[in-house]
Amino acid sequence: MFDALSEKLQETLAGVRERGTLTEADVDAAMREIRLALLEADVNFKVVKQFTSTVKERCRGEEVIGHLNPGQQVVKIVNEELATLMGGSGRDIAFSPRPPTVVLLAGLQGSGKTTAAAKLARHLRVEHDSSVALAACDVYRPAAVEQLVTMGGRAKADVYEQGTDADPVEIARWARERAQREGKDVLIVDTSGRLHVDEELMRELADVRAAIKPHAILLVVDAMTGQDAVNVAEQFAETVAFDGVVMTKLDGDARGGAALSVKAVTGKPILYASTGEKLDQFERFHPDRMAQRILGMGDVLTFIEKAESISDERQAAELERKLRKAEFTLEDFLSQLKQVRRMGPLSSVLGMIPGFAAAKELRGMKVDEREIDRVEAIILSMTPEERRRPELIKGSRRLRIARGSGTSVQAVNQLVKQFGQMRKLMRQLGQGKMPDLGALMRQAGR
Ligand SMILES: Nc1nc2c(ncn2[C@@H]2O[C@H](COP(=O)(O)OP(=O)(O)O)[C@@H](O)[C@H]2O)c(=O)[nH]1
Ligand SMILES: [Mg+2]
Structure with missing residues (x-):
């Protein structure tokens, strides 16, 4: 998109x-x-x-x-x-201090409500460790209840249903009580849609809302319908005050017009984005990150989150302290290299760093993984003392390291020199200056 x-x-x-x-x-x-x-x-x-x-x-x-x-x-x-x-920075729904937090999903038929209900249930279970129940209040299409039961099952959420003969308002009320009785953290209410916004639909939504007093109403809109989606959202906003938007089918929308317009037109932000039919193709929408991605500025936060998910917080804090004090050693460098590698192929990781993604000369650049192997081998051949104080590496030490790592004295020299430059850069970083990564890469490439 x-x-x-x-x-x-x-x-x-x-x-x-x-x-x-x-x-x-x-x-x-x-x-x-x-x-x-x-x-x-x-x-x-x-x-x-x-x-x-x-x-x-x-x-x-x-x-x-x-x-x-x-x-x-x-x-x-x-x-x-x-x-x-x-919409500024991304956020989740606000949880009620007294569970269950009740979320009502509204939207036209086919916009992706039932799918989004199951996806949101999974998201809240995985990200917030919430126990979630789904209420099947679309009683107009026989298959709708079944669909929610199937998808809810896959999302590992209980589905509260009474078939298609009961009244949606009654089902909603009953489901809310049951969720409270069963100690659920969240109840997500799936409703029926229509092909167009009509009075009957609005009345039913208003009745359900009055009966269960949801903490959040999310409007589900199909991004592929472009400005129609925005018009629908505008119509909903006039009658059912919703709190946020779930933008679906972003995978099929190459242009992005709805996603860019809906907040400005309705005043309500997009909270979640759905990007496929699979349950996990669903995430919180981060306007700030999206903007950066559109401008090719790299997705720094996603990058950091990725990094954080593999290194524990204490390690990260320690690293930051070292960076600020410029105590960063080759030992730290080695462990960073290893961590970065665990995040995936280097070229994709670098794409998330601003400066790398934008620099024209670096676009499509292949990072030579073998070069990294060599660096790793050289550091591994150093003694711990040498890793902490690279200035010791001279004369016979250089030869020993070169032999041990199967490289050359020149390669060892080069690494020590580059590391020195990097440290200098980090000292600047510690003083709050952002290094010019593009220039650094050009230098390193020479
Ligand atoms: N490609 C794609 N298809 C989706 C997405 N969300 C829902 N769908 C599909 O859209 C269709 C309608 O979804 P459904 O949840 O039944 O809509 P509802 O009528 O609003 O409940 C189904 O075929 C879904 O598989 C999405 O993010 N991407
Ligand atoms: Mg449905």
């Missing part, structure tokens, strides 16, 4: 970034291109207009024009405004 938009915005911003100074005409030209790119992505035209005028105003106000490194500033502004457009 967002592929075409992403490419166009990156192209435009790369042009801006390369300029030394920016004139007002440069900014205007860039805004025109951004406007076109957003319109082509099927973003609501009013939203586009508002977006570009905000960005332009900020560019003027923050003295981008004539400023040192103005291109970076423009990219930063576009990034922030894109994130704001989609």
Whole structure:
């Protein structure tokens, strides 16, 4: 998703970034291109207009024009405004202090409610360790109850159902009581949809809402329907005040218009994104990360989360302390290398780091895993003392390490030298300066 938009915005911003100074005409030209790119992505035209005028105003106000490194500033502004457009930072539903937290799902027929109900149940079980029950309140289609029973089973959630003869409001009320009695943390209520927003649907939703007083109402919308999805959301917002959106079928939506417009039009953020038919193709929606991804700035937080999931927190804190004090040794470097490797092929990991993903000359670059093997071998051939104090590595030590690792004295020299540079860089980092990773890579490649 967002592929075409992403490419166009990156192209435009790369042009801006390369300029030394920016004139007002440069900014205007860039805004025109951004406007076109957003319109082509099927973003609501009013939203586009508002977006570009905000960005332009900020560019003027923050003295981008004539400023040192103005291109970076423009990219930063576009990034922030894109994130704001989609709702700021991502969050989960708010849990009630008195369980069960009741979540009502609403939306048109086929938007993906039943699928989302099961996915959300799984998500809450896995991420929050919640016990979840699902209530089957779509009694109009005979297969709807069965579908929820099957999918709920796969999500390891209890499904509360009374077939298709009971009244949806009664089922909802009964399910809420049962969830409380059975000590469930969360009850997710799946409702019926219609092909269009109609009065009957709205009345039924209002009745269910009045009967069970949900803590959160989520509107499920199909991203593939583009601006129709946004119009539907707008209609719902007028009658059933929902709290957030579940955007489904993002896997089938190449343009991204609905995802970019819905918050601005309805005032409600996207909380979850569904990207496939499988149960685990569902995640919290992070507007800030999405904006960065669209602009090719790398997905730093996802990267950090990935890293955190494999290294424990204490280790991470210790590492940070060392980085700040520049006590980072080759030993630490080795353990970092190992951790990074566990995260997957290096090229995909590097793609998540800003600077790497954006640098044109690095796009499509293959990281030579054998080079890393060599580095690892060299460090492994050092004594612990040498790893802590690489400045000891001279003369006969160098030869011993080269022999032990099956490399050459030059290779050992090079590693020690590069490590020295890296340390210097980390000292800067410790002082709050972000290193220019692109420049570092170019240097290393020489
Ligand atoms: N590709 C894709 N299909 C989805 C997604 N979410 C739901 N579907 C499919 O959309 C169809 C309608 O989903 P369903 O949950 O029954 O919609 P409901 O009528 O709102 O309950 C089903 O065939 C689902 O498998 C998604 O994120 N991606
Ligand atoms: Mg359904």
